[in-house]
Amino acid sequence: MKKRLSLLASMAALAAAFAALLLPTAAQAHRSWLLPSGTVFSGQEPWVAVDAAVSNDIFYFEHNAGNLDNLVITGPDGKPVEAQNQAKTRYRSVFDVKLDQSGTYRIALVNDSVFASYKVGNETKRVRGTVESLRQEIPKDAQDLRVTRSQTRTETFVTRGKPGGDSLKPTGRGIELVAVTHPNDLFAGETATFRFVDDGKPAAGYGVTVILGGKRYQDKLTELNLDTDKNGEIKVKWPQAGMYWLEVEPARPARPQGAPQAGGPGMPAAPGAQGGPMGPAGTLDKPTRRAGYSLTLEVLPQ
Amino acid sequence: MKISYTSYGSVRGLGRVLPWAAPLTVAFAPAAVFAADLSLTVEVPRLDVAEYHRPYMAIWVEKADQSFAGNLAVWYDLKMRNKEGTKWLKDMRSWWRKSGRELDMPVDGISGATRAPGVHTVSFGNNSALKALPAGEYQLVIEAAREVGGRELLRLPFAWPGKAGAKATSSEARGQTELGAVSLTVQP
Numbered sequence: 001m002k003k004r005l006s007l008l009a010s011m012a013a014l015a016a017a018f019a020a021l022l023l024p025t026a027a028q029a030h031r032s033w034l035l036p037s038g039t040v041f042s043g044q045e046p047w048v049a050v051d052a053a054v055s056n057d058i059f060y061f062e063h064n065a066g067n068l069d070n071l072v073i074t075g076p077d078g079k080p081v082e083a084q085n086q087a088k089t090r091y092r093s094v095f096d097v098k099l100d101q102s103g104t105y106r107i108a109l110v111n112d113s114v115f116a117s118y119k120v121g122n123e124t125k126r127v128r129g130t131v132e133s134l135r136q137e138i139p140k141d142a143q144d145l146r147v148t149r150s151q152t153r154t155e156t157f158v159t160r161g162k163p164g165g166d167s168l169k170p171t172g173r174g175i176e177l178v179a180v181t182h183p184n185d186l187f188a189g190e191t192a193t194f195r196f197v198d199d200g201k202p203a204a205g206y207g208v209t210v211i212l213g214g215k216r217y218q219d220k221l222t223e224l225n226l227d228t229d230k231n232g233e234i235k236v237k238w239p240q241a242g243m244y245w246l247e248v249e250p251a252r253p254a255r256p257q258g259a260p261q262a263g264g265p266g267m268p269a270a271p272g273a274q275g276g277p278m279g280p281a282g283t284l285d286k287p288t289r290r291a292g293y294s295l296t297l298e299v300l301p302q
Numbered sequence: 303m304k305i306s307y308t309s310y311g312s313v314r315g316l317g318r319v320l321p322w323a324a325p326l327t328v329a330f331a332p333a334a335v336f337a338a339d340l341s342l343t344v345e346v347p348r349l350d351v352a353e354y355h356r357p358y359m360a361i362w363v364e365k366a367d368q369s370f371a372g373n374l375a376v377w378y379d380l381k382m383r384n385k386e387g388t389k390w391l392k393d394m395r396s397w398w399r400k401s402g403r404e405l406d407m408p409v410d411g412i413s414g415a416t417r418a419p420g421v422h423t424v425s426f427g428n429n430s431a432l433k434a435l436p437a438g439e440y441q442l443v444i445e446a447a448r449e450v451g452g453r454e455l456l457r458l459p460f461a462w463p464g465k466a467g468a469k470a471t472s473s474e475a476r477g478q479t480e481l482g483a484v485s486l487t488v489q490p
Contacts, residue, residue, distance in 0.1 A: 042398065043389030162403045185399070300395055 030054050030063060032154040032294055033245055034107055039184050039298040041099055041160040048158045050083075050107060052093040058245045059213040061091035066154070068093045072110045076103025076165030099158065103165030104184060108155035112173055114287055115150070118142035131284055138284070146281040148288045151175070156296040159184040172200035175248050175293035180233065186299040188241040195233045196248050198291060202232035205251045210236055213243040227251075241301040248293040338463035339427035339489045342374075344444060345482030348419035355449040356416035357480055358390055360397035361424075363432065364441045364457075370400040371440060372431025375424065376407065377414045393447035396455055421482075435462055446480040454480035464490030 037049040052066025065088045073081040083095040115128040118138060127137050151174035163182045170176040181192035196203040205227060212222035226234045282288030358378045363371040379387030388407050392398045407413060426432055440462050447453040456475045472487040
């Protein structure tokens with residue numbers, strides 16, 4: 001218990017960038033999202049404006065600006081697209097994307113990194129990078145080595161003209177959407193089918209939360225909680241038009257009876273990991289894994 | 303919002319329009335297998351609003367199950383430089399989903415300029431999609447969307463091409479906001 005407390009204390013002292021990595025899973029209430037000014041576009045050279053933020057409520061700027069260092073935009077031809085007019089303000093980051101091709105653009109904040117903590121004597125060190133870079137960096141005599149791989153993706157899709165293109169192909173890294181129903185072809189009252197993959201394999205038995213934005217004008221939160229089937233699929237019947245936020249989390253492994261609670265307040269077990277931060281420590285060969293996925297979708301009225 | 307209608311060109315006055323519209327169609331389409339005509343009278347309401355833009359309008363044909371069967375007309379701001387008018391085509395969202403997003407506007411024989419408030423009659427006897435339709439029951443769909451305004455969609459059932467020698471049949475509908483009285487006549 002004492003060890004756990006001291007670890008919690010040291011976690012609290014982590015550098016801001018380091019802490020930001022942990023936030024989406026460490027604190028459930030904080031949601032990462034991208035909010036596009038629209039998802040369906042016509043015309044010669046439409047532009048989409050996008051907000052990026054981490055907040056408690058959905059689509060309200062009240063906590064932190066999104067980190068655009070990890071912004072990856074893929075055009076309908078599958079090639080990267082530059083974001084324009086990037087800026088970071090107190091509560092949100094903003095950028096524009098010029099849609100000069102027909103088809104679907106994928107706009108994502110992609111985080112895929114490995115971080116480790118270890119002790120040299122009484123001193124705790126923390127490093128971040130790739131498995132390869134950490135292998136070089138961490139001394140052979142390091143004690144209490146804990147290695148975590150974090151793979152999170154926050155994304156949205158926008159389409160000019162006809163939906164489709166190479167941008168929808170999964171990269172095979174982390175949790176991703178495989179479009180069965182196209183994410184820019186959603187209408188109130190209709191049922192959409194989404195398939196999720198994790199490192200390219202069906203994300204079976206994962207938990208999916210779907211929340212309608214605009215809670216400020218509604219007394220009740222419109223929220224759906226679903227589990228993916230063996231193919232990693234869910235079906236969602238859209239109750240009404242609006243902007244929705246969808247989150248996918250890996251199923252938590254069942255804890256053996258009598259095992260210590262891995263997650264305390266504000267420190268739940270790393271989803272999908274073999275135990276949480278307090279469970280078996282990950283190694284460079286087999287890091288503890290954190291994975292998360294969130295998606296912003298627009299559902300149009302009929 | 304106050305809606306008032308123009309006094310000229312009563313919607314009921316179809317009889318006055320058709321006698322000259324039908325022969326005109328025949329004259330311009332001598333190769334047509336049949337001379338059936340589909341004519342539509344649509345009222346663009348005069349709206350008393352602070353900022354008025356003429357509505358974008360899409361007119362198309364659907365099968366009984368609401369699947370898309372062909373475009374008849376798309377009225378939008380054709381004259382803006384660099385085809386900037388196409389930016390708002392998506393606002394006719396039902397048409398955009400069924401057909402618009404597949405097209406590269408303007409499309410010959412379909413595209414046209416926006417219409418001013420008032421009553422307009424258009425004849426589609428020469429429309430190639432309509433000529434290619436197998437005989438059956440259809441719906442004409444008209445969708446209007448206005449910049450800084452609303453959107454409205456109406457459906458009018460019709461049988462095409464109708465029985466040769468039979469009398470003209472018509473159906474009517476009336477919009478609430480962006481569309482006024484709409485009337486469709488099939489002249490077999």
